[in-house]
Amino acid sequence: MPRTSPTLRRRELSKRLKELREAAGVTATEAAEALGCSIDKIHWIERGEWNRPRWRDVRDLLDRYRVTDERLREYLMQLAREGGQKDWWHPYRKMLSEAYSTYIAFEGDADELLTFELAVIPGLLQTEDYARALNQAGPAEVDADEIEKRVRIRAERQRILEGDDPVRLFAVIDEAALRRTVGGPAVMRAQLKHLMEMAARPNITLQVIPFEAGPHPATGGRFTIISFPGQDPDAVYIETIGGELLIESEGVAQYQRVFRRLNADALSTEDTIALIGRMIGS
Secondary structure (H helix, E strand, C coil): CCCCHHHHHHHHHHHHHHHHHHHHCCHHHHHHHHHHHHHHHHHHCCCCCCCCCHHHHHHHHHHCCCCCCHHHHHHHHHHHEEEEEEEECCCHHHHHHHHHHHHHHHHHHCCCEEEEEECCCHHHCHHHHHHHHHHHCCCCCCCCCHHHHHHHHHHHHHHCCCCCCCCCEEEEEEHHHHHHHCCHHHHHHHHHHHHHHHCCCCCCEEEEEEEECCCCCCCCCCEEEEECCCCHHHHCEEEECEEEEECCECHHHHHHHHEEEEECCCCCCCCCCCCHHHHHHH
């Protein structure tokens, strides 16, 4: 799986085009005149809502913004070419929300993921049997075929933890997620063994907040902080029964503070693995 998706290429291209337009002092109306299109199309482009960027549009906009740096022009044209490709989840696009699709793209481009789960094992650490049982019991009434597609999507997402340049995952889990039997005793036992194996990887840090720690600052639910390399700002992904949310600006700092407190309240990695080992042995 490529670590940078076409979705992120399109978003980067949109961001850069807007910055160049503003730096050139060109209004959205003037940009629309350069393309012979409506102003709505310019807003649509700058919000990253195009599925397949047209290289001619990019070229004409760069001309209008008086961009003469050949290296920059080639870079942006390359973004347009790569942004026109299909993401690996394209065959499943009809069953994925826009927020979830964007999160998958963010996840693959991340440097670090900081995730907290209250009631279930984090998706990137789930076995297929565990994920299948969760989907069968989930809030959405879906048939067996869609459940299998959801399981395949989750398994494909997990590949970001593999390879020469894996994403670093810091996972804090409430003890309730370990105690809740999903799919029956055999499935749960295999899931706990899998957790121990994953926690042994150098790019994965696993911690559990034990019951005796009492209330903690995230008793309200799950969230994931996506940290990107370089200067790109962090984002937060939240999954609820009503849908998924992506927070990309205000509010991210609050979740970062909460995660630091969760990290302090949780058991160490060694004690976490010991706890899971005792559960498997019991």
